[in-house]
Amino acid sequence: MASEYILEMDHIEKTFPGVHALSDVHFDLVAGEAHGLVGENGAGKSTLMKVLNGIYTKDSGSIKIEGEEVQMHGIKDAMDHGIAFIHQEISLVPYMTIAENIFLGCEKKNALGVDQLAMKQEAQKILDSLDMPLDAGEFVYHLTIAQQQMVEVAKAVSKNVKILVMDEPTASLSLREQQSLYEQVKMLKSRGVAIIYISHRLEELWILCERFTVLRDGCYVGTRDVATATNQDVVNMMVGREVDNYYSERLHAKPEDVILKVEGITSDVVKDVSFDVRKGEILGMSGLVGAGRTETILAILGIDRRLGGKVYLDGEEVHFRNMSDAIKKGFMLVPEDRRGQGLVLGNTVGFNIILPSLKKIYKNLTINYKLQDEIIDTYASRMRIRMSSAAQRAGNLSGGNQQKVVLAKWLSMAPKVLVMDEPTRGIDVGAKAEIYELMTELAKSGVAIIMISSDLPEILNMSSRVVVMYEGEVKKIFDTAEEELTQEKIMTYAAGVGGKE
Amino acid sequence: MAEKTTVKKGNPFSTFFKNNGAILIGYALLVLALCIITGDTFMTTSNILNVLRQAVQNSLMAFGITFILINGCVDLSVGANCATTGVIMVLFLNMGVPFVLCVLITLACGALMGLFNGYFVTEWNLIPYVVTLASQNIYRGLGYVISGGLPVRNTDPSFTYIGNGYVGPIPFPIILMLFCWIICSIFMSRTVTGRHMYAVGGNQEAAQYSGINPKRIKRIAYTFSGVLSAIAGIVLAAKLFSGQPSSGVGYEGDAIASNVLGGVSMKGGTGTHTGALIGALVLATLTNGFNLLQVDFYYQMIVKGFVIILAVEIDVLKKAAEEANISLKELLFPKKK
Numbered sequence: 111m112a113s114e115y116i117l118e119m120d121h122i123e124k125t126f127p128g129v130h131a132l133s134d135v136h137f138d139l140v141a142g143e144a145h146g147l148v149g150e151n152g153a154g155k156s157t158l159m160k161v162l163n164g165i166y167t168k169d170s171g172s173i174k175i176e177g178e179e180v181q182m183h184g185i186k187d188a189m190d191h192g193i194a195f196i197h198q199e200i201s202l203v204p205y206m207t208i209a210e211n212i213f214l215g216c217e218k219k220n221a222l223g224v225d226q227l228a229m230k231q232e233a234q235k236i237l238d239s240l241d242m243p244l245d246a247g248e249f250v251y252h253l254t255i256a257q258q259q260m261v262e263v264a265k266a267v268s269k270n271v272k273i274l275v276m277d278e279p280t281a282s283l284s285l286r287e288q289q290s291l292y293e294q295v296k297m298l299k300s301r302g303v304a305i306i307y308i309s310h311r312l313e314e315l316w317i318l319c320e321r322f323t324v325l326r327d328g329c330y331v332g333t334r335d336v337a338t339a340t341n342q343d344v345v346n347m348m349v350g351r352e353v354d355n356y357y358s359e360r361l362h363a364k365p366e367d368v369i370l371k372v373e374g375i376t377s378d379v380v381k382d383v384s385f386d387v388r389k390g391e392i393l394g395m396s397g398l399v400g401a402g403r404t405e406t407i408l409a410i411l412g413i414d415r416r417l418g419g420k421v422y423l424d425g426e427e428v429h430f431r432n433m434s435d436a437i438k439k440g441f442m443l444v445p446e447d448r449r450g451q452g453l454v455l456g457n458t459v460g461f462n463i464i465l466p467s468l469k470k471i472y473k474n475l476t477i478n479y480k481l482q483d484e485i486i487d488t489y490a491s492r493m494r495i496r497m498s499s500a501a502q503r504a505g506n507l508s509g510g511n512q513q514k515v516v517l518a519k520w521l522s523m524a525p526k527v528l529v530m531d532e533p534t535r536g537i538d539v540g541a542k543a544e545i546y547e548l549m550t551e552l553a554k555s556g557v558a559i560i561m562i563s564s565d566l567p568e569i570l571n572m573s574s575r576v577v578v579m580y581e582g583e584v585k586k587i588f589d590t591a592e593e594e595l596t597q598e599k600i601m602t603y604a605a606g607v608g609g610k611e
Numbered sequence: 612m613a614e615k616t617t618v619k620k621g622n623p624f625s626t627f628f629k630n631n632g633a634i635l636i637g638y639a640l641l642v643l644a645l646c647i648i649t650g651d652t653f654m655t656t657s658n659i660l661n662v663l664r665q666a667v668q669n670s671l672m673a674f675g676i677t678f679i680l681i682n683g684c685v686d687l688s689v690g691a692n693c694a695t696t697g698v699i700m701v702l703f704l705n706m707g708v709p710f711v712l713c714v715l716i717t718l719a720c721g722a723l724m725g726l727f728n729g730y731f732v733t734e735w736n737l738i739p740y741v742v743t744l745a746s747q748n749i750y751r752g753l754g755y756v757i758s759g760g761l762p763v764r765n766t767d768p769s770f771t772y773i774g775n776g777y778v779g780p781i782p783f784p785i786i787l788m789l790f791c792w793i794i795c796s797i798f799m800s801r802t803v804t805g806r807h808m809y810a811v812g813g814n815q816e817a818a819q820y821s822g823i824n825p826k827r828i829k830r831i832a833y834t835f836s837g838v839l840s841a842i843a844g845i846v847l848a849a850k851l852f853s854g855q856p857s858s859g860v861g862y863e864g865d866a867i868a869s870n871v872l873g874g875v876s877m878k879g880g881t882g883t884h885t886g887a888l889i890g891a892l893v894l895a896t897l898t899n900g901f902n903l904l905q906v907d908f909y910y911q912m913i914v915k916g917f918v919i920i921l922a923v924e925i926d927v928l929k930k931a932a933e934e935a936n937i938s939l940k941e942l943l944f945p946k947k948k
Contacts, residue, residue, distance in 0.1 A: 186822045201820050203813035205880045214810055215821035223801030251933075 115177070116141045116304050117162075117273055122171035124161060131157045135171075135330045137323055139273065144295060144305040146315040146322035146336070150348055150538040151509060154328040155308050159275050163195060164188045175272075189215075192272035196262045196279055204251035209233035211250055212265045236268050240297070256287035263294050267301075274298060275306045280314065284399040285605075292317060310536070312344050326350050349540050356543055357571035358550040362591050363391035369558045370441070370527045375419035377409040380582040383419070387527060387558040392549060394573030395562045397604050402582040403562045407443065407529050411436050424526065437466065440526035444516050444533065446562075448509075452516040455505035459497050460486045462504050463518050489518035493548060510541025517548060528552065529560045534568060546572060566597050578603040631886055633925045634873060638893050645900040652903055660782060662892070662899045667784040668693075668843055670891035672866040673873075674795050675725075675839030677887045678832040680870055681799070683812040683879025684739040686833065688728060688747040690862035692840035695754030696721045697848030698856050701765045702757060710769050718841050724750055725837020729830035747863075754856035762853040774849030784846050791842065795835075795884040808832060812879025868915075869894055872922045876930075893918075 117139040124132040132154050139145050149155050160166040162173065164182030172179055175191050182188055202211045209230040210217075218228045233246035242260045250258060259279060266274050276295070280288045295305060295318055307319055315322050315336050322339070324331040324347040331347050345356075367389040375383045380402040387393045395403045408414040410421055412430040421428050423439055430436040433443070445451035453462050463486050464471060471482045486500045493514040497507060504515055513533065520528060533549065534542045549572065553559050563569050569576055576588040578600055585603040588595055628635065645653040652658060672689045679686045696717050703713040724746070731742045765771075776783040799805040810818040811825045818825055843862075848854040873890030875882025897918065901911045 185820060189822050195820055197816070197820065201814060201817035203810045203817050203880065205813045206809060210806065210810075211817075214806075214818065215823050217803045217806060219803070223797070224803060224806055 115139060116175065118172075118174040118177075119158070119162065120172050120174075122158065122161060122173075123169040124157060124166060125169055130328055132161070132168075132328045135325065135328070136333075137330075138333070139304045139306065140320075141272070141304050142299050142302045143320040144299055144307050144318045146319040147306055147308045147325070148310075148312065148315070148322055148344060148348060149325035149331075150540065151536070152327075153325040153348070155325055156277065157328070158325065159195070159277065159306070159308070162188065162193065162275070189269065192270060194266040194269055194271040194274050196259070196266065196274065196276045202250045202258055202261060205249065207247050207249055208237070208244060208253075208261050208264075209246040211261060212236065212246075212268050214265075216269070233264070233268070236264050240264055240267060240294075254287075256283060256290060259283070259287075259291055260294065263298070266303075267298070271303055273304050273306065275308070277308045278310060280309065280311065286398075312341055315344065324348055345539055356546075357568075358543075358546045360571070360574060360590065361391055361550060361553050362574050363388035369424055371422040372406075372410060373420045373422075375406060375409050375421065376417045377405060377414045378417070379405040379414065380409055380579075383409075383579075383582075383584050385577050385584060385587060387560055388574075389556050389558050390553050391574040392553050392559045392561050392572050394569040394576040395560060395579065396564075396566070396569045396576055396600050397579035399564065401579040401604065403579055404446065404531055405582070406579070407531070407560070407562070411441070411443070437523060440524065442520040442523065442525045442528050444513070444520065444528065444530040446531035446535065448512055448516055449505075453504045453512055455503070457504060458501050459490065459495065459504050459507070459515055460500035462515050463489055463500070463522065466519060466523050485522050489522050490515075492521065493518040494544070508541065509537045510545060513537060513541075513545055514548065517552075521552070525557055527558045527560065529562065531562045532564065533561060534563075534565065566600060569600065570595050570597065576600065580604060580606040631874060631883075631889060633929060634886070634889055634893065634922065637922070637925075638889060638896070641893065641896060641900070645896070645903070649900070649903045653900065656780075658899070658903075660780075660785065662895050663785045663788075664782050665899060666888075666891045666895035667788045668847055669862065669865045669869055669894060670788055670888055671791060671839050671843035671846065672862055673869040673887040673891050674791055674884050675836035675843075676863075676866045676870050677795070677875055677882060677884050678799075678808060678835045679739075680867075680875045680877060681808050681812045681879060681882055682829050682832045683815070684732060684829060684832070685743065685867070685877075686725075686728060686836050687740065687743040687863045688724065688750055689836060689840040689843075689866055690859040691747045691750035691754070692721060692724050692837060693844040693847060693862060694854075694856055694859040695724075695750045695757075696841040696844030697851075697858065698754050698758045698763060698854035700770075700845050700848050701763045701854035704765045704767060704770055705763065710767070714845065717845055718838055721837040721839075721841020721844065722834050723837065725833040725835065725840070726830060728837070729833030732833065733826035733829050751856070758854065758856045760856065762851075762855040764853040765848075766852050771849050771852055774846050774851070784850070787842070787846065791839065792884055792888050795839075799884060804828065804831060809880060812876075812881075814880070865891075865894060868919050871919060871926070874926055874929075876926075890922075 115138045117137070119135065119137040122132050122135040135154065135158055137158065147155050157166065161168045162182065164184045164187045167183070173182060174180070180191055203214065206214070207230070209226070212233045213229045218225045218232065220228065230246045237244050237246055240263070242264060244257060244260060250261065253261065280291055283291060298305060307314070309315070319336050321333055321335055322344065323333040324344065326348060365388065368386045369389050370387040372386065373384050383406050385393070397403050405414060409416050410430065412432060412435070423441060428439055430439070430441070436442070449455055454465070464482055467485055471478050490497070490500060495514045495518060496511055504512060507515065530549070534545055537545060549559055549561070561572060574590055576590070576595065577584055578586045578588070580603065585606070588599070672693060675689055676686055699720050700713055700717040703716055704710070708716070728743050728746050731737050732739050772783060773787070774784060778786055799808065807818065807823050807828050810821070810823060811828045815825050847858060851858070869890035870882065870887045871877065871890065872893050873882070873886030873888070875886055894915070897915060898911060901914070
């Protein structure tokens with residue numbers, strides 16, 4: 111039986127100082143299959159792949175390729191065995207051409223040295239054979255993310271790979287770009303390439319994969335056929351317990367409780383956007399990447415130049431010029447990029463929580479330590495942040511807990527309207543449920559939440575109403591009190607098919 | 612699906628002009644201005660050779676720094692390296708070691724100093740700025756120790772020829788500079804290691820996942836920088852008939868400035884030795900022009916500073932325009948919608 115597998119990893123052990131990263135992990139792969147590798151953050155997926163890649167050396171266990179035991183001492187070894195990687199972040203060199211990137215590490219040479227022309231011709235042949243409409247002489251920084259991903263695929267093909275590891279390749283792609291990636295995965299499979307597909311988007315398992323393997327806390331949980339498993343099965347395997355009540359209860363607010371009213375907001379990107387938000391509701395904002403959801407908020411904040419329209423907060427017309435204006439009036443933003451824009455990662459949890467309240471604490475050259483501790487204690491406990499102490503570095507927290515710190519930070523400023531841009535992106539399944547719970551609690555306490563999200567199940571299950579945008583315009587506002595929402599209904603408008611109402 | 616992007620076929624000259632256009636136009640204007648203001652004095656053969664000769668020292672070190680910057684690192688130790696290798700050269704000559712062997716030993720010492728930097732940057736994972744700031748002290752200290760703190764003299768004609776000799780009408784150092792420029796340029800564009808330097812500086816992770824060893828590449832870059840500083844050190848010592856442990860102070864600043872003027876990115880991944888050469892020529896021409904106009908040295912420094920800031924700003928704008936795939940003109944004067 112052993113020979114049917116192109117790759118077998120058995121009893122893989124890997125320990126880092128203080129962490130047992132992998133213990134007795136098993137993984138196998140058949141030629142021409144796409145094999146999903148799933149697990150929460152920190153479950154050991156990337157460690158396992160780095161062992162396969164030769165970046166980490168395993169403590170013990172065996173790796174067999176086509177039935178033969180191999181030792182991986184570095185990326186070069188992995189490449190020699192026909193293993194290639196496509197990473198979450200695009201790993202191409204921006205200031206080099208497509209051809210140079212494809213042949214990076216195995217350049218073509220002639221008597222005069224590196225032969226740019228031959229590489230360009232050869233690369234063009236590969237691109238053409240894959241039906242990729244790209245010019246091999248183009249610089250990579252001119253390409254869109256999707257085009258760069260094509261180049262990565264072409265690079266893998268050029269090396270005659272047998273095993274291709276794809277680490278969350280669709281994380282930053284728009285829907286249409288995802289489709290083109292799926293096509294490429296299918297094309298690779300038909301060429302007999304075995305694909306290890308790491309993704310947080312579980313639905314992709316059923317689109318692409320034949321089998322999947324689940325890891326949890328560095329341990330092997332199991333491998334199953336996709337066809338016989340349900341979404342719930344996968345989640346349960348990942349979390350290690352039954353996660354039944356994933357989403358919190360749906361809230362409905364009274365129409366007369368409008369707190370924020372936006373009328374005909376127009377900027378360079380968005381056109382004539384109108385909607386309102388009520389106290390105690392979660393308003394979903396749906397649409398494709400680039401539909402202008404975040405830009406609407408930026409226009410309200412005055413960060414993007416407003417060309418027209420009016421904003422009323424609490425019945426009073428407001429003209430925010432920047433973020434600090436908006437914060438004073440109670441309009442706050444939990445940004446999409448929580449590590450980059452939401453937190454000072456290198457500093458402590460406490461520091462991050464009191465950041466907006468510094469003016470209250472530092473007055474007349476004295477520091478009000480009592481108030482400082484009070485603010486930290488109150489909101490850290492209200493947000494149920496799991497940390498060793500407030501002196502722990504924010505960067506060392508898990509994604510879910512980091513999001514809670516951002517929430518605590520704004521909560522201390524008593525927000526009236528809280529915008530949450532992709533609130534659960536990159537957060538573990540288990541922690542997601544907690545964030546949803548906190549959002550519901552906040553809304554119940556009277557905060558109006560605007561939730562921008564590309565995660566359709568989240569939009570469907572959390573929102574009381576949903577604004578759907580397409581190319582800078584509001585296409586439709588659904589009210590869940592009036593009609594049942596479905597993915598199809600939202601997608602029709604998000605893709606611009608439905609007319610404006 | 613993505614649209615097919617059209618690419619202009621780049622012949623070497625148009626690519627060269629596209630990469631170095633701004634600095635070339637600036638340089639042309641500078642030369643033109645000097646010709647008009649100084650009358651005949653600037654555009655004489657002897658003055659032009661003078662400018663080139665002034666650029667030799669700086670451009671040799673700038674070539675070394677180009678390797679380093681393309682790798683996304685920095686090297687502040689080149690000035691100290693230059694002084695100390697000059698001393699080493701003269702000391703070995705004075706010991707009666709054959710001339711060619713002296714040169715080889717000195718270059719090897721320079722290479723070692725570079726490799727030392729590279730070792731701490733790659734194996735100890737220290738920040739290049741800090742490593743080379745520290746090694747700057749180490750190398751200069753070494754120079755003082757071995758020379759006893761005083762200049763060491765040597766007037767052997769075959770040695771002083773390196774700094775003062777002529778090949779026909781052209782000073783030997785200029786020929787040496789042009790030779791190094793050609794070798795470095797060929798290395799960067801034609802060898803695999805050269806291309807890998809662009810890759811490491813452009814996206815280290817991508818390079819690593821393509822089977823390139825970034826540590827090795829960076830060590831090579833530092834070694835080259837050390838060798839080029841040593842060449843500069845030999846030329847300087849030959850010019851002065853002596854190895855002077857106190858020479859070369861602040862040379863690293865000019866060498867980095869030349870690269871920046873010539874469009875070598877401080878963030879790594881882009882730039883050429885040709886750019887660095889043009890940058891060094893601009894600095895030398897500025898100095899020469901000011902001297903002809905009898906402008907006080909102190910004012911020269913102030914102007915030089917502003918020129919560098921201006922050049923960096925132009926470079927930043929150029930990059931932004933390139934990334935948006937529009938011309939610099941369109942970026943600065945956007946068309947109204």
